[in-house]
Amino acid sequence: MPVQLLKIIKDQSEIPLPRHLQKEHLKHLQEGYDHTNKYIQGIVVLSYPLTKLGDGTDFFKIVLQDLDDLCSRISSINVLIHGKMAQDCAKVIRHGDTFIVAGFKVVESPTAREDGRHGCHLEVSEEAGSTIYYIDTKPRTTTASEATSIAVAPQYVYTPLNCLKDGTIVNLYGVVKFFKPPYVSKGTDYCSVVTLVDPSNVKLTCTLFNGNLDSLPKIYKIGDIVRFHRIKIRQYNGQMQGITGAGFASLTFDGTVGAPVVPRTSSRAYTFTDEEHKTIEELRVWAARNVSTSGPAVKLSSVQPMLFFDLTCQLVGKAKVDGSSFLLKVWDGTKCPYPSWKVPVEAKDLEGEKVLLRQLRHLSVDILVYDNHVQLATSLKIGSFLRIYSIHAKQASADNEAVSHIEFHLHGGTCYGRGIGILPENNLDVKELKAFLESVDLAGSQNMESMTSVELGGTSGDFTVLTDHQDLNNTELRTIMNSTAPQQYRIRAKLRTYKPQKLHQSVKLHCSKCNSLQEVPDGDDFDFILQDSAITAPNPELQNASWYDSVMWTAQDQKQRKIAIHFVRNDELLQQPEHTLLMIEGGTLKEFWKLTKRFKCVIPVKSTEDDLELLDLSAPFLLQGNVKYYGCKQCSAPRPIKNLRFIAAEEHPSWEPTEIAQVLGIELLQYVFIMKFTLVDGTGAINAYLFDYEKFFQIPASEILTNSFLQEKMQMTMNTLCPPGRKLGDLPWLECFIKSYNVRDATKHQVYYQIFDTTVAEDV
DNA sequence: TTAGGTTTAG
Numbered sequence A: 001m002p003v004q005l006l007k008i009i010k011d012q013s014e015i016p017l018p019r020h021l022q023k024e025h026l027k028h029l030q031e032g033y034d035h036t037n038k039y040i041q042g043i044v045v046l047s048y049p050l051t052k053l054g055d056g057t058d059f060f061k062i063v064l065q066d067l068d069d070l071c072s073r074i075s076s077i078n079v080l081i082h083g084k085m086a087q088d089c090a091k092v093i094r095h096g097d098t099f100i101v102a103g104f105k106v107v108e109s110p111t112a113r114e115d116g117r118h119g120c121h122l123e124v125s126e127e128a129g130s131t132i133y134y135i136d137t138k139p140r141t142t143t144a145s146e147a148t149s150i151a152v153a154p155q156y157v158y159t160p161l162n163c164l165k166d167g168t169i170v171n172l173y174g175v176v177k178f179f180k181p182p183y184v185s186k187g188t189d190y191c192s193v194v195t196l197v198d199p200s201n202v203k204l205t206c207t208l209f210n211g212n213l214d215s216l217p218k219i220y221k222i223g224d225i226v227r228f229h230r231i232k233i234r235q236y237n238g239q240m241q242g243i244t245g246a247g248f249a250s251l252t253f254d255g256t257v258g259a260p261v262v263p264r265t266s267s268r269a270y271t272f273t274d275e276e277h278k279t280i281e282e283l284r285v286w287a288a289r290n291v292s293t294s295g296p297a298v299k300l301s302s303v304q305p306m307l308f309f310d311l312t313c314q315l316v317g318k319a320k321v322d323g324s325s326f327l328l329k330v331w332d333g334t335k336c337p338y339p340s341w342k343v344p345v346e347a348k349d350l351e352g353e354k355v356l357l358r359q360l361r362h363l364s365v366d367i368l369v370y371d372n373h374v375q376l377a378t379s380l381k382i383g384s385f386l387r388i389y390s391i392h393a394k395q396a397s398a399d400n401e402a403v404s405h406i407e408f409h410l411h412g413g414t415c416y417g418r419g420i421g422i423l424p425e426n427n428l429d430v431k432e433l434k435a436f437l438e439s440v441d442l443a444g445s446q447n448m449e450s451m452t453s454v455e456l457g458g459t460s461g462d463f464t465v466l467t468d469h470q471d472l473n474n475t476e477l478r479t480i481m482n483s484t485a486p487q488q489y490r491i492r493a494k495l496r497t498y499k500p501q502k503l504h505q506s507v508k509l510h511c512s513k514c515n516s517l518q519e520v521p522d523g524d525d526f527d528f529i530l531q532d533s534a535i536t537a538p539n540p541e542l543q544n545a546s547w548y549d550s551v552m553w554t555a556q557d558q559k560q561r562k563i564a565i566h567f568v569r570n571d572e573l574l575q576q577p578e579h580t581l582l583m584i585e586g587g588t589l590k591e592f593w594k595l596t597k598r599f600k601c602v603i604p605v606k607s608t609e610d611d612l613e614l615l616d617l618s619a620p621f622l623l624q625g626n627v628k629y630y631g632c633k634q635c636s637a638p639r640p641i642k643n644l645r646f647i648a649a650e651e652h653p654s655w656e657p658t659e660i661a662q663v664l665g666i667e668l669l670q671y672v673f674i675m676k677f678t679l680v681d682g683t684g685a686i687n688a689y690l691f692d693y694e695k696f697f698q699i700p701a702s703e704i705l706t707n708s709f710l711q712e713k714m715q716m717t718m719n720t721l722c723p724p725g726r727k728l729g730d731l732p733w734l735e736c737f738i739k740s741y742n743v744r745d746a747t748k749h750q751v752y753y754q755i756f757d758t759t760v761a762e763d764v
Numbered sequence B: 001t002t003a004g005g006t007t008t009a010g
Helices: A084-092 A144-152 A272-291 A354-359 A373-378 A426-438 A442-450 A477-481 A524-533 A589-597 A641-648 A657-663 A700-704 A710-723
Strands: A002-006 A040-048 A058-065 A076-082 A099-104 A105-106 A120-124 A131-135 A169-184 A190-197 A201-212 A225-236 A239-243 A249-253 A307-322 A326-329 A364-370 A385-396 A407-412 A419-423 A464-469 A487-500 A507-511 A517-519 A548-554 A562-569 A579-587 A600-608 A612-614 A621-624 A628-629 A670-680 A686-690 A733-744 A751-754 A757-762
Touching: A040 A407, A058 A084, A076 A084, A076 A757, A084 A131, A099 A225, A105 A249, A144 A600, A169 A272, A169 A373, A169 A419, A169 A641, A225 A272, A307 A354, A307 A373, A326 A373, A326 A385, A326 A589, A364 A385, A373 A419, A385 A426, A385 A442, A477 A487, A507 A700, A524 A589, A524 A600, A524 A751, A579 A589, A579 A641, A589 A600, A589 A621, A600 A641, A612 A641, A628 A657, A628 A700, A686 A733, A710 A757
Parallel strands: A002 A131, A076 A120, A201 A239, A364 A407, A464 A733, A579 A600, A686 A751
Antiparallel strands: A040 A058, A040 A099, A058 A076, A099 A131, A105 A120, A169 A190, A169 A225, A190 A201, A225 A239, A225 A249, A307 A326, A307 A385, A326 A364, A385 A407, A385 A419, A464 A757, A487 A670, A487 A733, A507 A517, A507 A670, A548 A562, A562 A579, A600 A612, A600 A621, A621 A628, A670 A686, A733 A751
16 A cells, blocks of 8 residues: 555654654755655645646645744745555645655756745656655544635645745745835836744845735734734845745734734735744734834824824815825824914815815815826825824924914925825724714814914913823812811912023932932033133044944044044944944034934043043933933942943944933933922812923923924913913913921921923813 | 835925
8 A cells, every 4th residue: 555544643752753764854855866766754734626637547646744844944844746646645644734745756846946945846756666654643534625626715824924935935934024005016016025033033025016005914013913824035235135936825813912813904805823823923922022003103193393292083184285295184183282284285186175174274184296206196085094104294484474383294205104094984993083083072172273372271261281090189278278288289270470480490400319400501611611621632443342333533633632532333234324432532512413413322431541421420421312311410320331232232223312321320310390380279279299290281391402393282282271461360271289397407397399290281 | 117114394
């Protein structure tokens, strides 16, 4: 009997094969060699229906996977079985069975280039003297016809991303780390670029083309999970690249742990087994720990100038502006906190429901899309739900405007995934957005808008400040003044006055260790320290250490100032500027500003005889973006600067100021708002201090000094809480949360009040 | 064919 069923055995080393047979590894298999006493063993991973060849002989093809060598391109091989043996095999052989064949013929595989399997295939038949052994892995209840039907649904093998080889066609799973939503390419197709990662921690960027938008993967978010079938792998610029080829198909899944596992696809038929369901769940768990997603979605109410953001919104109007730009009017139910621009278009050119456009005129925003995005934008349907990726919120001011406004651009090109994605109605984010849009009171928001911010919450009604303790009842100020401290209260009061009136003076630096407060040094202090430190030239012996690369040059000024920049390497390599930490010696204030715009972090240093060290702590020890970070002179105990290596050795150092401060022995000073509010409620008056890093104004204290927009926003908030020029009776009511506390010294005892757990809300 | 991630400069 040429096809034998071996008994089911757990330990495969015990397979009772004839003694003369020796196992041959696929990698040693070559055409023209003697394989007489050899056998090939593998798992059946794919089988095709039994067919008849042109001459009437039966033909059965299976694919064997060598489990000992999963990563090799030649780890799977086609086995072509002819004649009676084909019939016998088709009856009994199933996926997952262990298949052993001896007495085979090795022939060059004509399909190896295409299917990525072994360069040879095995030809097996009774005539050739072949013997097949197999281990049945599952209890067998199927009949021959059922076995055939199983064979029609092939079982796929998925290649981990670290095992991809040039010139193969593979199936794979991946977590989306980056993507460009489909856009119109310069050729005939739509294009989408997708970068995947998987638990092998290898990245693969795939370039996908299709003339049909629907055939490209329906990726909506970083962190989505995809399954690609029949993707071509090629080498490009020294890296593996995926590209669409014949038969490419994809499934996309929400990457959220616990979300329903529902594939998004345009394929009419696809396989999806319990095993694959499990794979998705596992990848979700892995991704949750290992792939950074884009963070919480930005709503229009939280846009900031100079921000690139993704917006999930509904299209309410559109208009052609000129050949290279197109207007989209969208809303998300929230209100942009800044005056936003309106792109002038003729009413007749504006497509959309007139009544709704008018109702939404203060809630919708204009997004001008350019160049390659125009064609897709033109085709969008009014009312559809969109996710627009990498919108630029740009601060701008016109000559005739007192305050600057914010503009929304979707610039040309597709860098950073810039583009427009159309979300289906069944998308979870869309469902949530729809429910929210339906809850928006259009009449109410219209009325609100017709008032100025000063009128908001004026005599007609209460202006409310949100507290975290809505369950508490209000306490009269008189009662509070007559009570002992410490206690906590919710109060309803009016803000009679506040100090400082010049709001920028309210920002201080606070040391949480010694509890000291100090003024924020101004730029001149820093400049002076820099000039002073530039007198000492960089020490040439400290250039290029094991953990940083250095460049040094001489400025073309009278002092022949020497400048050195030390680029800290991460994991032995230099990173992109926006992830890189620099140390600079001899730089001017202006040079620092320029470098902070381009690099993640900048640390001013000076040379000593044997090491680099930080400057005097009157200077910032770290600059990041617009923010200068200072250390407490009293509490810091500077440690060697080479401690930065500990962070640099991390795989993806985030260069958090707190972490940098810690390794450098710096006690980080935090920016805080310190204000004194005089609150009255008709029964009494108290002075309550505001001590706030970010929560109260929803503005980080660290950014207020360098951002005029945030300063304006803060001024507007204070004008709302305490409108200038109003009589006491006309001031708005506020609700907030305060606590009383005792301050005692040798001579006196006083009770103080502090506002906390309170956030200003524009409207409630 | 197209694009091949790493923000426009309106």
